Structure formats: structure tokens, C-alpha cells
Amino acid sequence: MNNRKQHRTSLKDLAKELNVSIATVSRALRSSSEIGHEMQEKVKALAKLRNYRPNPFAQSLRKEAPKIIGVVLPNLVTHYYAAVLDGIEDEAKRSGYSVISANSHESFDIETQAIDNFINLHVEGIIACLSQSTTDYSHFEEIAEMGIPLVFFGRTCLKERFSCVTANGDQAAQMATQHLIDTGSRRIAFIGGPNHLDMVQRRKHGYLEALRENQIPIERELVKCGSIDYDAVLSNTVTLLKEQKPDAIVAFNDIITFAAFNAIREAGLRIPDDVALIGFTDDVHAAFVTPQMSAIVDQAHQMGATACQLLLKNIAGDTGVYHKIVPQKLVIRGTSAKKPQ
Template sequence: MAVNKHRTSLKDLARELGVSIATVSRALRNSPEIGKDMQQKVKELAKQLNYRPNPFAQSLRREAPKIIGVVVPNLVTHYYAAVLDGIENEAARAGYSVISANSHEDFDTEARVIDNFIGLHVEGIIACLAQNTTDYSHFEEIARMGIPLVFFGRTCLPDLFSSVTANGDEAAQMATQHLIDTGSRRIAFIGGPNHIDMVRRRKHGYLEALRENSLPIDRDMVICDRIDYDVALRSTIELLSRPNRPDAILAFNDIITFAAFTAIKQMGLTIPDDVALIGFTDDAHAAYVTPRMSAIEDQSHEMGATACQLLLKSIGGDKTIYRERVPQQLVIRETSAKIRL
């Protein structure tokens, strides 16, 4: 894939057409000073070279501010808020401002946000995929335009972009092993859509723990559906209504974890004696429910800071594609152990 070394500017258009920058600028604004034929030539070339006007440059007579765009699936969760905090802190130290946007787990919104960032001429982009994103053409356009981009958490196009992920496979295996060691035998996994790399990593670790302990893998104990509280609540209730219900659950993220927590209690079951529970979540909530939640905790602030550091390297001209991993921590509290260690 050919990569442009820089985004097309008015100067590029002017040089290509053999006219002044002022002529190009006026033509794009439909100025009556410029003939219709020239207006059409300028606009056709601008489209061909994927020229995007810079509203900051148009409105300011000084250098445009240095801005990073960040798009996340669900900004109201503690995880993404903490990641954004890490990004903002690192960006501020380097003299950058941050514009954040929420995709609401929606592909069309995500693609529109990316297009808006291009139009704003951000210096670079940090992104976490929406759960229903399977078409990556909007990110391929970013690569063609040479705009620095780093993924975190949920990623794609590993040959084109750097990424920061957690060791979700190892963490899930450790958590499942803990459930086995403390008396659980029918362990369910409730995750998100299977096409998400983060889901696949965590599910892989769960399955590896079952295999290593010679426990049967029951596909009915693996539920991978939308990342949505109500969906996860219904899935958990359905699981727990079976005659051979699970005696433990490993939950993919905080939304699913607390949906499962609520479902277990709604069914009149006790945690952990009837159903043990471990979730990928954060200490801001896990320690303050009753019983206190055993959890695989992200170092989300560090993940954001690391993603921003990689982006700043790319903005500075570093063409290396990095693969950084931020380790997660298994914190044992009260929801997981059926027997005392």
C-alpha cells in the first residue's frame, strides 16, 4: 500500500496546477474572482488527492494548535475514562491537546468520527474499535494518508499500525485456574463478539486453563454476544436456569461482570458458594460491592499513557510498528473462592 508522506495542502494543489495558493483557496471557496473552469479543475484535483480543508488554519492567523483525536467505544465506563486520562496527561506534557469522541460501540459513528478527525487535521489518532466494526476501510484510508494512528485494547490491521494491548490471555488463564483451585468445576465464560481480538485472547486463556486441568469444554458454557448490560443479564439468567448450571463465571469486561453479578443475586443464588465470579473490571467498583469482587484489573491509565507515547513517536517520524503489552493484575477478594486456600 502506497503511503503519502504528508496530507495534501493548498501548496500541493497550487504547484500541481501551476497557479498561486491564493487562486486555489479562492477557487475552493467559489469566489467570483476565479472562473468556473478553474474552479472545476481545482475541485477535481482536490478530490483526486484527498485534500481536506483545515478549519483551524482557516480561522487562525497563527500556527494551528497541536491536537490528538481519540475515539473510544464507551466513554462513560471507568476503563475508557482512565485510558483517556492517561492519554491527556501524556499529551499535555508534550504540548498537545486532546479531542475525544464516543463511538457508542457503533461502526458508522466510529467511521464518521475518524472522518471528522481527518477534517480537523489532527496530528494523530488513538482508537479502540467499536464492537461491530469489521470493515476497516476508514483506517486503511488513514494509513494511505500517512496520518499517525495507534490502537489500544481492541485492534486491527497489525501490519499498518502500532498497538497497546493487555495480557488478557494470560490473565484469563490465571483467573480460571484460581476458580479451579478453589473448588469450581463448571466454569462459564461470558464475552463479547468473537471477531474482537480482545475477546479471542481472553477466551483462549480460559479454554487453556480448562484443557490443562483436563476439564471438559462445554460449548454451551461459552456465551459470546453483544457487549451490553441487558444482553449479558439475560444470558446469565439463561445459563443459571439450566439443570446443569455453571458453578463459576468468568466475565469479559466490567459491563458483563456487573450484569452477571446482578443476575446471580436475582436468581436467589449466593456468591461464591453457588456461583463464583471473576470479572475483567477495575478497582474503583470491584472493591465496593458486597461481596467484594475478585477481578482482573487493567492498568488502564498506563495503557493510555503508553498509547500516547507511541503516537508521539509516530508523529515525530518514527515509522516502527510497535506491539506493547500492559500487564493486568488478578486481585482476589470474596466472589471467587468456594474453599479456603
């Protein structure tokens, strides 16, 4: 028995082989007058040769003229992304749209496949947050070429071409770091995700600005940016605590925050007496640990709703590129409650 998974030829496969855009292939297969007869015949011949079959689900959806939005998220099991999706769905529903979501699992390959699937499904528009491994943006450039509305949130790219919704992570990180300084910390570490992500860059910048403003030397050994992986962060933070002995940590997101929290405990240190901690995380889980977590909290539902509002404007014909900021809130609790020196 052959267990090898059969590869179904997609529009993207045909476009790549012919060295043309996906839009050209799609229009040629529909015998659009925008495409010359010779190119139409060339595309149709290759489609037959490669046994290309249009997605029947997509065709039925198109026949019924649905109003569907596709959403690509890096990690749907986290509260933050679930809350963003909830905001998107609420806003979409009010305007008569349905939402299909895809979890990239922080993988570039899965992200690109999700985008390809959405194109084949003829969604009205796409909302996306980059996976941590995405450094090639050509799949999004293809969307621009095809004229499919696209809005980014959180982790973004190609800001000159697409609208986006972000948080004020630089200001929030600066406020959090300043709070740690005001309560006596001086050797403050920053644990972030991959350096190429704009979200990481913004939050790290705010942390560094707070150190500069307080004339605290920047120690590169205390700035650790890498994969957003719980086990790796846990292990690396235990090493950081033993070798560099920071007295506080600013953590990039919820996965890193709770990995750092457990690393401090694993190292036999007290929170906040030995090591204070503030993380970018959701308010729900922050309140359920002991001591309760000081947190930089996203307005995730609002971020999703705002991204959907921008997408709906694009779908309606507004070609403007908008950059919206949804502010974060600093909530001080037990993990950073050192007494001022």
C-alpha cells in the first residue's frame, strides 16, 4: 500500500512553472479577456497536463457569493491570539462576513500553504500575523499583485503596501523597565523572540531606552533574543540566572514570560525579592500564578476588531494604507513589587 500523500496541483504550482503570477493563471483558466488567447491556451494545456482540479468547495462558495475572510495566526492555543480572533469574528459578523482561521504553528511553510488555500477559496480578504520563522514575504507580495485585501496585526511587514494594527510595545516596554528601575532593579534582562520580528524590535527598543534614560549601562549578556519555544527559553533562562545574575527580567510574550517565571523558581530564587519579573502576557493567566504576575496587557480583542475594520474598508474599495496603534496597559502586581531602595 502506498502511503505517500498525493500532491494536488495548485494555482501557485502552475504559476511557478509558467513563471507568471497566480492572478494570470486564475484569469486564464476563466478565459478572461484580460489575458491573451495564446497565454490562455498555454495555461489550460499545462493545467490539463498536471491534472489541475479547481477546489469544488471553493467553486460552490463562489457560486453562493459568500463573504468570507481568512485569518492566519502563529499560535492559536494562546489566549492572545484566541482573543484577537474573537475580535475579528465579532467585527466580521456585524458586517455579514464569516471567518476561516488557520494556525501556522510558527512555521513559514504552513503559513504560505494557508495563504495559498485562502487564495484557492476565493476569500474576500486576509488578516495575518507573521510566524516567527517568516523572513521571505513573497507570498504576501503575490497577494498585493492579485489585488486581494490584506491587513497585518502584531507582527507585520511591507508596511508601505499593507495596512497594519500594532500595539505601542516600545512605550509599554519602556514603562515596564522604568518601573523595575524605580523599585530598585539595576541588572535588568530582556528575553525576546527572533530579532527580525518588528514586534521584538519595538519592545527591545523600549527596554533599551529606559536603561539609557537612567544612565544604566547596557549589558549585551542580559539581552537574549531567540526562538519562541517554552523549553528552550526555560533552559536558557536558568543558565542566564546562574551566569549573569540579573535582578529583574522583562519578557517578550506569554510563552517566554511563564518560561522565565518557572526558570526563576527552578534556579531556587525568590520572586520578586531575588528576581523581579514583568511580562507581555494576558491578564487572565497573569492573575492565576503566585505571586500574581505584573504584566503588560494587550487589548487583543480590540486589536482584532480594528484589523477587521481596516480589512473591510479595503474590501469596500478604500485603497488607503493605514497604520493603527492599540495601546497596551501596564498592570503592576506581585512579581515586581520590590520596595523602592
